Structures are given as C-alpha cells and as structure tokens.
Amino acid sequence: MDSGLIIEKLVLVAIIFSISLLIAMYATYFERKVAAWFQDRIGPDRAGPFGILQPLADGVKMFMKEDFIPSHSDKWLFILGPGISMFTSLITSAIIPWGEDLTIFGNTVALQVADFNIGILFIMGVLSVGIYGIMIGGWASNNKYSLFGAIRASSQMISYELAMGVSVITIVMMTGSLSLKDIVQDQHGMNWNIFYQPVCFIVFFVCALAETNRAPFDLPECESELIGGYHTEYSSMKLGFFLFAEYVSMFISSAIIAILFFGGYNFPGMDYFSGNALAILSIIAFFTKIFFFIFVFMWIRWTLPRFRFDQLMHLGWKSLIPIALINLLITGLVIALNKGWF
Amino acid sequence: MQSLSNRKKVVSDKPMNFMEKIYLPAILGGMWITFKHLFRKNNTVKYPEEQRVFAPVYRGMHVLKRDEQGRENCTACGLCAVACPAEAITMEAAERVKGEENLYREEKYAATYDINMLRCIFCGLCEEACPKEAIFLTDRIVPSEFEREDFLFGKDKLVEPMNARIDVTKRQHTGQRGTK
Numbered sequence: 001m002d003s004g005l006i007i008e009k010l011v012l013v014a015i016i017f018s019i020s021l022l023i024a025m026y027a028t029y030f031e032r033k034v035a036a037w038f039q040d041r042i043g044p045d046r047a048g049p050f051g052i053l054q055p056l057a058d059g060v061k062m063f064m065k066e067d068f069i070p071s072h073s074d075k076w077l078f079i080l081g082p083g084i085s086m087f088t089s090l091i092t093s094a095i096i097p098w099g100e101d102l103t104i105f106g107n108t109v110a111l112q113v114a115d116f117n118i119g120i121l122f123i124m125g126v127l128s129v130g131i132y133g134i135m136i137g138g139w140a141s142n143n144k145y146s147l148f149g150a151i152r153a154s155s156q157m158i159s160y161e162l163a164m165g166v167s168v169i170t171i172v173m174m175t176g177s178l179s180l181k182d183i184v185q186d187q188h189g190m191n192w193n194i195f196y197q198p199v200c201f202i203v204f205f206v207c208a209l210a211e212t213n214r215a216p217f218d219l220p221e222c223e224s225e226l227i228g229g230y231h232t233e234y235s236s237m238k239l240g241f242f243l244f245a246e247y248v249s250m251f252i253s254s255a256i257i258a259i260l261f262f263g264g265y266n267f268p269g270m271d272y273f274s275g276n277a278l279a280i281l282s283i284i285a286f287f288t289k290i291f292f293f294i295f296v297f298m299w300i301r302w303t304l305p306r307f308r309f310d311q312l313m314h315l316g317w318k319s320l321i322p323i324a325l326i327n328l329l330i331t332g333l334v335i336a337l338n339k340g341w342f
Numbered sequence: 343m344q345s346l347s348n349r350k351k352v353v354s355d356k357p358m359n360f361m362e363k364i365y366l367p368a369i370l371g372g373m374w375i376t377f378k379h380l381f382r383k384n385n386t387v388k389y390p391e392e393q394r395v396f397a398p399v400y401r402g403m404h405v406l407k408r409d410e411q412g413r414e415n416c417t418a419c420g421l422c423a424v425a426c427p428a429e430a431i432t433m434e435a436a437e438r439v440k441g442e443e444n445l446y447r448e449e450k451y452a453a454t455y456d457i458n459m460l461r462c463i464f465c466g467l468c469e470e471a472c473p474k475e476a477i478f479l480t481d482r483i484v485p486s487e488f489e490r491e492d493f494l495f496g497k498d499k500l501v502e503p504m505n506a507r508i509d510v511t512k513r514q515h516t517g518q519r520g521t522k
C-alpha cells in the first residue's frame with residue numbers, strides 16, 4: 001500500500017469521524033426540536049439563534065457534572081460499557097460508501113474507508129457487539145434497574161437480530177454480493193430495492209428501531225418503569241457517551257437503510273452527470289436520504305407509545321421472523337425462476 | 343344511558359382482526375396525526391419576554407400590606423404561621439413604642455417576618471387566616487435564584503414599598519374584615 005493511499009484514507013476517516021459526531025450532536029438538538037414541533041411547542045431556542053448552540057451547552061453540561069462511580073459497581077466494566085457502545089456505533093461508518101468516486105488533483109478517491117467484500121456481515125457483527133456496551137454497563141452498575149435494562153437489551157437484540165439477518169440475506173440474494181458498494185451500485189438510478197422488497201424493508205426497519213433502542217422499542221432504558229434502565233447509575237460524560245452512541249447508531253442505521261433499500265447515493269437522473277459533479281450530487285442525495293430516515297426515526301418516537309415486553313417478544317419471534325423467512329423463500333423462488341433453474 | 347356528548351365509545355375487548363393485528367394502518371394513522379401537528383401554531387408563551395395574563399386572584403409572591411397612611415397592617419399575631427400547611431412562615435413580634443404610630447398600625451408588630459419561598463406551596467391559607475388583611479398573595483412570580491438562602495424572603499422583600507403600592511382590591515379577602 002503506498003503512502004498516498006494511507007494519507008487519503010486517514011483524511012477520509014477523520015472527515016467521516018467528525019461528520020458522524022457532528023450529525024449525532026445535531027441529531028440531539030433536532031430531536032428536541034422535532035419533539036417540540038410535534039407537540040405544538042417551540043423547543044430549545046435560547047442558546048444562540050434558534051438554539052443552534054444547544055448541543056454545545058449540553059456537552060459542556062455533561063462535562064461539568066460530577067463523574068460518579070457507585071462504590072458497589074465493577075469499576076472497570078463500568079467505565080468500559082459506554083466506551084464499547086460509542087466505539088461500535090462509530091466503527092460501522094468505516095465501510096459505508098458515501099458517494100461516487102471523487103477526483104481530486106487527478107487522483108480517484110473512493111468515498112469509502114474500506115470496501116470489505118463482507119461489508120454487511122461486518123455491520124451485523126459490530127451491531128451485535130454494540131449491545132455488549134449496554135449489557136456490560138447495566139451489569140457493572142450493580143443496580144436492579146440497570147440489570148433489568150441490560151437483560152431486556154440482550155433479549156431484545158437476540159429476537160430482532162434474527163429477523164434483521166434474514167431480511168439482509170434477502171437483499172444479499174438479490175444482489176449476489178455482501179459488499180455494500182456492490183449493493184449500492186446494483187441499485188443504479190431509480191432501481192431501488194424498496195420497489196422489489198417492501199415487506200423486507202418493513203421487517204428491516206422495525207428491527208433497526210429495536211437495534212438502536214429507539215421508541216417504541218426503547219425498553220432497555222424505559223424511563224417510566226426502569227428509571228433509565230442500563231444508564232440509571234451513569235452520570236457525566238459516561239451517560240453522555242451512552243446517549244450519544246444512540247444518536248450515532250441512529251445515523252448509521254439510517255445510512256444502512258438508505259443503502260440497502262433506497263439506493264444509497266443513487267438518485268434518479270444520475271446518468272446525466274459525471275465526474276465530480278456526480279460525486280457531489282450523490283453525496284447530497286445520500287445525506288438527504290439519511291436525514292429523512294433520522295427524521296422518520298424521531299417521528300416514530302414521538303408518535304408511538306412503548307411496546308409492552310411480551311408484545312415485543314411476540315412481534316419479534318412470532319411475526320417478524322416468519323414474515324422474513326417466507327419473504328426469503330419467495331425471493332429465492334423468484335430468483336431461481338428468473339435464472340431458469342426449473 | 344343516552345350519551346350527552348355523542349362521543350361516547352363502548353369499550354370492547356374483541357380479538358383484533360387482521361388489519362389491526364399488523365399494526366401498520368394504525369401506526370400510519372397515528373403518524374399522520376402527529377405530522378399534521380408539525381404545521382400547527384405553537385402554544386408557547388416565551389416567559390421572560392412575554393407573560394401569560396394572570397387572574398386577579400392568582401396566588402403568586404406574597405406582599406405585606408400597608409394601610410392608607412402607610413402603616414404596616416401586620417400585628418404579628420401568628421395566625422398565618424399557624425395556618426400555613428408548609429410551615430413556611432416565621433416571625434418575631436415586637437411592641438410598638440411611642441413615636442412609631444406612623445409606622446405600625448397596631449400596638450404589636452412583626453420585627454422580622456420571613457417566608458421561605460422554597461417551602462411555600464402557594465395555597466393562600468395565610469391570606470385567608472389573616473385577621474388584619476396584612477398578607478396577600480399577588481400575581482407576581484417569585485424570581486428564580488441560584489442560592490437557597492436567597493429564597494428566604496424577609497420584610498425587605500415582602501412589605502410593599504410606599505412608592506409602589508400593590509393593588510389587592512380584586513382579591514377575594516379584601517375588605518371582608520373591618521379594620522379597626
């Protein structure tokens with residue numbers, strides 16, 4: 001590997017890292033604004049014009065708070081928990097293709113840090129590790145509410161990961177590749193997977209909500225019964241990390257939904273452009289889709305009440321998994337028919 | 343029984359049919375309702391800049407009244423402190439000496455009079471209990487402070503200043519008891 005490529009990738013990593021953090025930061029602000037709009041309020045508007053400095057104020061507040069570690073907790077695991085959450089939510093951004101190739105000073109720059117040939121598998125793997133942050137944090141707190149939250153998180157993850165995996169396999173079968181880049185390129189222009197796989201999309205979307213612990217599946221934190229669940233005992237920036245990780249994973253999940261079902265950075269009429277114009281437009285298209293899905297996530301949060309735990313399990317095991325499996329079967333048959341295997 | 347509002351719905355626990363079971367129509371309906379709220383006018387009153395109009399009998403910050411000649415009404419009888427369910431009021435009485443007739447209306451007066459605004463629940467029982475029409479709740483809001491001690495309001499903050507009299511004529515307990 002030549003040094004130019006390493007520098008290029010490092011710059012890309014730095015940019016993506018800061019963009020993820022920036023978007024997560026402003027997602028917290030935007031969430032409060034959206035909540036306010038849905039409830040006929042104004043929302044935060046005191047810090048700076050329209051309150052746009054609110055995330056900074058929140059950050060400063062988080063840092064200034066007393067960093068408290070309960071004496072009965074397992075200190076190292078307690079510190080490790082939020083770290084794992086944050087790390088895993090950020091690392092998935094490495095394999096997301098952000099746009100068409102950009103040409104800078106005659107070099108072609110792929111807007112993707114690493115094009116794994118097992119990209120989507122990597123994401124599934126990292127997402128399942130992400131739940132360990134919550135589990136370890138909840139366990140180490142040595143508090144019954146935290147433990148409940150942690151247990152709920154893990155059981156919820158097990159029941160939704162399956163359906164999610166099956167719906168991802170459906171898409172992989174259609175594309176014939178696990179690489180995110182291939183999946184995106186397969187949906188060139190307006191040839192998006194959503195038009196072929198609406199059921200699969202619904203299953204995946206519900207699972208994504210459950211994976212990111214967003215309402216209506218936010219049972220691991222569940223303010224009303226578990227007083228915050230796994231982060232009950234956390235304070236200061238450790239709590240901030242947990243909350244922040246949720247927003248980062250919301251951003252990443254939106255990106256993955258856009259990639260798998262809404263054509264990633266493809267947009268209708270993209271054949272009329274080429275070169276850097278195409279690259280920039282594709283980035284804009286991709287981010288528009290991401291922002292739309294972040295908005296939908298918030299929209300759902302402020303519309304739906306939280307599921308009961310048995311309803312959640314029922315939905316996961318008895319509805320989503322069978323639906324996803326049947327969908328997989330039908331997709332397989334159709335593909336086989338098209339290829340003339342019968 | 344006949345419904346008065348015509349909006350009565352009979353609750354039933356019949357099993358959900360297919361459309362209800364897949365949740366989606368109900369979810370989309372709910373999301374449509376919240377979406378319409380995005381474009382509604384907000385109901386926010388931006389407090390420090392704008393203030394909601396209060397009723398004349400609003401129970402806000404207390405005032406210790408003076409009479410027409412500017413003498414303090416309170417006679418430190420302690421009835422307000424006894425009535426107070428939150429035990430927010432404390433006072434010390436003192437005897438009026440010669441030459442103070444223009445300051446205090448009664449022969450006994452409150453040398454100190456404190457209301458702990460963090461204890462007070464703004465029930466208005468002190469106003470109801472007062473035989474001298476000395477204490478009233480007003481439509482002013484207790485200002486926010488950073489320190490706990492600053493919420494202990496003494497006579498300096500409670501007694502109405504001579505040049506800025508506070509109108510309590512609209513309150514329920516004004517003019518109910520004869521002033522002797």
Ligand code: SF4
Binds near residue numbers: 427429462467
């Ligand atoms: S308003 Fe009620 S709580 Fe407050 S001082 Fe008067 S009696 Fe006590």
Ligand code: SF4
Binds near residue numbers: 474475
């Ligand atoms: S305010 Fe009224 S009730 Fe309270 S001590 Fe003074 S006169 Fe008595």
